[in-house]
Amino acid sequence: MKEESPAALEEDLKELLKRCPAGTYEAALQFRKNKDVVQIEIIVMGIIDRHLEPDQREILAKSDDTLRMYEDLGMDSLTMLEVVMLVEQTLQVSIDNEELRDLRTVGDVKAYLNAKAMGVEPPKRSKTFRIEEVASLMPHKDPFLFLESVTVEGDEVRGDYKITGNEYFLEGHFKEQPIFPASIMIEALGQLCVFYLLKGEHAGLTEKVDPKTIFFTSCDGVKCRRICQPGDKLSMKIRVSRVRHPLACFSGEINVGGEKTATAQEIKLAFDYFPVMDGQKQESSGSSQRVHANGNTPNENGKSSDESPRFVKFNG
Numbered sequence: 001m002k003e004e005s006p007a008a009l010e011e012d013l014k015e016l017l018k019r020c021p022a023g024t025y026e027a028a029l030q031f032r033k034n035k036d037v038v039q040i041e042i043i044v045m046g047i048i049d050r051h052l053e054p055d056q057r058e059i060l061a062k063s064d065d066t067l068r069m070y071e072d073l074g075m076d077s078l079t080m081l082e083v084v085m086l087v088e089q090t091l092q093v094s095i096d097n098e099e100l101r102d103l104r105t106v107g108d109v110k111a112y113l114n115a116k117a118m119g120v121e122p123p124k125r126s127k128t129f130r131i132e133e134v135a136s137l138m139p140h141k142d143p144f145l146f147l148e149s150v151t152v153e154g155d156e157v158r159g160d161y162k163i164t165g166n167e168y169f170l171e172g173h174f175k176e177q178p179i180f181p182a183s184i185m186i187e188a189l190g191q192l193c194v195f196y197l198l199k200g201e202h203a204g205l206t207e208k209v210d211p212k213t214i215f216f217t218s219c220d221g222v223k224c225r226r227i228c229q230p231g232d233k234l235s236m237k238i239r240v241s242r243v244r245h246p247l248a249c250f251s252g253e254i255n256v257g258g259e260k261t262a263t264a265q266e267i268k269l270a271f272d273y274f275p276v277m278d279g280q281k282q283e284s285s286g287s288s289q290r291v292h293a294n295g296n297t298p299n300e301n302g303k304s305s306d307e308s309p310r311f312v313k314f315n316g
Helices: 008-016 024-035 037-050 054-063 077-093 095-102 107-118 130-137 168-172 182-199
Strands: 128-131 148-151 156-162 214-226 233-244 247-256 260-271
Touching: 008 024, 008 077, 024 037, 024 077, 037 054, 037 107, 077 095, 077 182, 128 130, 128 182, 130 148, 130 168, 130 182, 148 182, 156 182, 182 214, 182 233, 182 247, 182 260, 233 260
Parallel strands: none
Antiparallel strands: 128 148, 148 156, 156 233, 214 260, 233 247, 247 260
């Protein structure tokens, strides 16, 4: 590829960054000429600033690396994509869409682009899913979905749900004194466990789990320590204890405003994988015969020897 002349480089960068704040073009020029990674932060912040409204720029100017691009800054996915495209052109790097989805904070963006520019592996980070992503993945649907955001980090999953007061069951629980049912709080923890089975990574999950096969089997050691009412935000956390197909065990807790609200020592779910098509090899399974989520093995026709349902789906 023919190397770009200094004059052409300067002209291209000026045109590319013409609406960015002062200093962005100069930093980009230094990076392109000398691969000076110190300039990356100035470039990224300048490109983000260029795509913001005046009130958003004030928030950005007063923030640190913990500022969340979507929740705090109010950027939408389309604007974020525009930022990324301009960064790609300026730094001459390629950003994968799947990697982009995990960049949540200003600090995430900086660290990721620094690694890309230096040609090293980007740092591992937790994966956060917003409400529309959660809704698209979960088998539970409105009005019986009690997760608004989910963060997966290793064997731990965190989720939030704010009680609005418009939940249909609050009309009868109780009249003129709406109380969020303790059973629904445990249901919300169970939904967080379901999410882990769908998006978490564990040695016991050898294939992709079919969401239609996830069922609640038991819940032990449950304690509820306070009532929850409209306006309260449930901060939930579950941790995987063990997974061995077709069972997965978790522990969980809920806090409201830093106060412990509910705990469950063990939540147990049954699950199964997506079926293997005829002629396909089941490479990751330790056995040539799959055990269905109801604990039975399939017969020669692929059906379970006992078709009667054993579990009730975790939907209350």
